[in-house]
Amino acid sequence: MSSGPGYAYSSRRVMRALANFNGRKLLVSWGLMTAYGMALLGTGIFLAAAMTQDDVSFGDDGWTVAVGFYMFAIFTMVATNYAALRDRREGTSEQHESLPADSRVRSGGLVLATAWPFIAATVLLGVVTAVTAVWLVVPSGVQLMAVIQTMVFVATLGTLGVALATWVPNPFVAPVVAFALFIVQTPEAPAGWHVVFPLAHLGSVYLAGWHTIYLLGLTLIFAGIALVRSGARRWAVAGLLVGSVAVGVSLAVMTTQVCSGSTCLF
Amino acid sequence: MQDTTIQFTGVDKRYGQVRALDSVGLEVGRGITGLLGPNGAGKTTLIRIAATVLAPEGGRVSLLGLDPAQAGGRIEIRRRLGYMPQEPGFYRNFTAFEFVDYVAILKEMADRRERSEEVRRVLGVVDLTDVAHKKVKALSGGMRRRLALAQALIGRPELLLLDEPTAGLDPEQRLRFRETVSQLTNDPIVLLSTHQTEDVVALCERVVVLSAGAVRFDGAPKALAETASGRVWIGVDQDSRAALSWRMGDGRFRHIGDPPPGAAPAEPTIDDAYLLMVGGTSDIRQVTA
Numbered sequence: 001m002s003s004g005p006g007y008a009y010s011s012r013r014v015m016r017a018l019a020n021f022n023g024r025k026l027l028v029s030w031g032l033m034t035a036y037g038m039a040l041l042g043t044g045i046f047l048a049a050a051m052t053q054d055d056v057s058f059g060d061d062g063w064t065v066a067v068g069f070y071m072f073a074i075f076t077m078v079a080t081n082y083a084a085l086r087d088r089r090e091g092t093s094e095q096h097e098s099l100p101a102d103s104r105v106r107s108g109g110l111v112l113a114t115a116w117p118f119i120a121a122t123v124l125l126g127v128v129t130a131v132t133a134v135w136l137v138v139p140s141g142v143q144l145m146a147v148i149q150t151m152v153f154v155a156t157l158g159t160l161g162v163a164l165a166t167w168v169p170n171p172f173v174a175p176v177v178a179f180a181l182f183i184v185q186t187p188e189a190p191a192g193w194h195v196v197f198p199l200a201h202l203g204s205v206y207l208a209g210w211h212t213i214y215l216l217g218l219t220l221i222f223a224g225i226a227l228v229r230s231g232a233r234r235w236a237v238a239g240l241l242v243g244s245v246a247v248g249v250s251l252a253v254m255t256t257q258v259c260s261g262s263t264c265l266f
Numbered sequence: 267m268q269d270t271t272i273q274f275t276g277v278d279k280r281y282g283q284v285r286a287l288d289s290v291g292l293e294v295g296r297g298i299t300g301l302l303g304p305n306g307a308g309k310t311t312l313i314r315i316a317a318t319v320l321a322p323e324g325g326r327v328s329l330l331g332l333d334p335a336q337a338g339g340r341i342e343i344r345r346r347l348g349y350m351p352q353e354p355g356f357y358r359n360f361t362a363f364e365f366v367d368y369v370a371i372l373k374e375m376a377d378r379r380e381r382s383e384e385v386r387r388v389l390g391v392v393d394l395t396d397v398a399h400k401k402v403k404a405l406s407g408g409m410r411r412r413l414a415l416a417q418a419l420i421g422r423p424e425l426l427l428l429d430e431p432t433a434g435l436d437p438e439q440r441l442r443f444r445e446t447v448s449q450l451t452n453d454p455i456v457l458l459s460t461h462q463t464e465d466v467v468a469l470c471e472r473v474v475v476l477s478a479g480a481v482r483f484d485g486a487p488k489a490l491a492e493t494a495s496g497r498v499w500i501g502v503d504q505d506s507r508a509a510l511s512w513r514m515g516d517g518r519f520r521h522i523g524d525p526p527p528g529a530a531p532a533e534p535t536i537d538d539a540y541l542l543m544v545g546g547t548s549d550i551r552q553v554t555a
Binding site for chain 1: 319
C-alpha cells in the first residue's frame, strides 16, 4: 500500500473534495464575476427605483431582478462549461489518466461543483428578497416561488454547461446556447410553450411548484448526460430516469392546466 | 513480501505500420534507471505503458507486482505512481499551489489539511515555495518543469516515471533537478527517460539503451562506456572511414569507429558508446553487460 499520507480510498470523499475545489474556483472565475455583476445591476435598478418612487412593487418592477439573475444563470453555464473544458484546453488529460481518481470521479466533481454557484445565487436572492420584504412589501407566494425557480435555474444551467462540455467539447457552443436561451423566451409564443420557458410566470403557486419540479428534472437530466460518458452509468441512468419522469409529469400537469384549447401549442 | 519491481515481458506496441516496441523484456528495481535512446526509439511509449495510460498490444507488464490490465490492479498502481510526462500540461490560470493541490485530490488525498501539508512539502522539494501563489502562466519554463516534477512527487510514490525531465532546462536547472531526484528519501523505483547522457552518468546506477523499439544495452553506465573500448581514437586529421569524427577544442579530431592511420586510442565515454550503438552506423553491436 501507499506510504503517502492522507490517502482516502473513497471515491465519494474524493468527489466531494473535487467539487469543493472546483466550486471555489468557479465562484471567483470571470464567468461568475460577470454573473454577480449582472445580478447586482438588475437588483440595483430595482432598489434604486424603490427608493426614488412611491408605487414600486416586487410584482410589477421586480423584472429587472429576474433578468439580472437570468443572466447570472447564463454566465454560470458559460463558467461551468469553461471549467469542464479545462483538461482539453490545457492538455492535462494524459497526466490525469495516470492518477487513481478516474473520469467518473472527475466528472462527478464537476457536476457537484455547480452547487456552489447555486448557493451563491440562493444567498444573493435571499438577501434581495429579505431586503424587499423589510423595506417594501412581503412577496406573495407566487413571487417567492419565482425566486426559488430562479435559484434552481442557476443549478440547471450549471449542469447544462458541464453536459455541453462533455458532448460538444467546443468553447464556442456555450455562448451560442446562452444567446439562444435568451432570445427563445419570447412573450409572443403560444401559451403552451410558456411552461417550457426557464422562468415561466404561470400565475399560481401550484403551477410554479410544478415548474420548479420541471427545472429540477432538467437539472438531473443534464447531470446524467454529463456523467454518462465518464462511465458513471449507474448515477447517469438514475439521473436521466428520475429527471425524465419529473420533466414528463410536470410538463403534462402544466400544459393541461394552462392550455384551454387546441391552439395552445401552435 | 511486496514486489518492488516493474517487469516488461515481450512487450509489443505498434502505431499503424510503425513498431514502437518490439518484444521488449526488462526488469527494473529500486534506484534510478536511465532510459536512453534517440527520438522515436520507444522510450516514451515504454514510460506511458508503465504509467498505465497506454496498453501494450502484446506481452505482459507487471508493475509493483500488480497487473495494469486489471482495473483493480491499475488503480492500486496509480495510487503508488508518480508520472511526469514529456510535455506536461498545466492549468495556467491556477497558482502553482492550486495546480499541485488539484493533482493531490486526484491522488485521493481528500483531507484538506493533510493535502496542504503535502503540497507545501513537494513544492519545497522542487524549490518553488517562493512562487507557490504565483499563477502558472507567470512561471518560467524551468519552473514549470519543476512544478511538473512536484505533482509527480505527491504522496511519495514508490514508482516515479520521468519522461525527458531535463529537456529545455538550462545547466543550473538541470543540476538542481539532479539534486532533487538524487535526494528522494523513500528510495523509489525511478525510470528516467532522456537523451542527455550527462544525466545518466550523473544520476543512474543502471542504463537501458533503446533503439528502434528494442533494448540494445542494459547495464551500468560504466559498462556502456566500455562497449566502445578500442573504438575511440584521437588523431590530427579527419578520416572518412570513421563512423563519426569531430574536431575538438585543441584542433585534433576524435574518431569513433575503426582507427585512422596514426591515431592514438582514447578513453571512451558513454557518449561514444551511445553513438556507436544507435548512431546508424553499419557495425552497431548488441551488447548486454
